[in-house]
Amino acid sequence: MSGNVSDQATDLARTMREVASAFTQVIRTGSDAQIGEARKVLSTTRRDLYRILADGDPGESAEG
Numbered sequence: 001m002s003g004n005v006s007d008q009a010t011d012l013a014r015t016m017r018e019v020a021s022a023f024t025q026v027i028r029t030g031s032d033a034q035i036g037e038a039r040k041v042l043s044t045t046r047r048d049l050y051r052i053l054a055d056g057d058p059g060e061s062a063e064g
Contacts, residue, residue, distance in 0.1 A: 005013075026038045 023038065023042070026034055030038065
């Protein structure tokens with residue numbers, strides 16, 4: 001990652017790599033039911049991430 005990336009972004013990227021590893025384990029060893037549950041978790045997570053962006057930055061005021 002570039003030197004311009006914040007510590008928070010670096011930590012978030014690390015967490016994403018950990019999620020990808022867990023995803024790989026579910027795909028490799030999970031039952032059909034477990035894979036179905038993982039799909040639900042990931043779909044909810046995707047929607048939640050977009051909701052974070054849609055809600056705007058909590059540090060920004062409505063005026064500026």
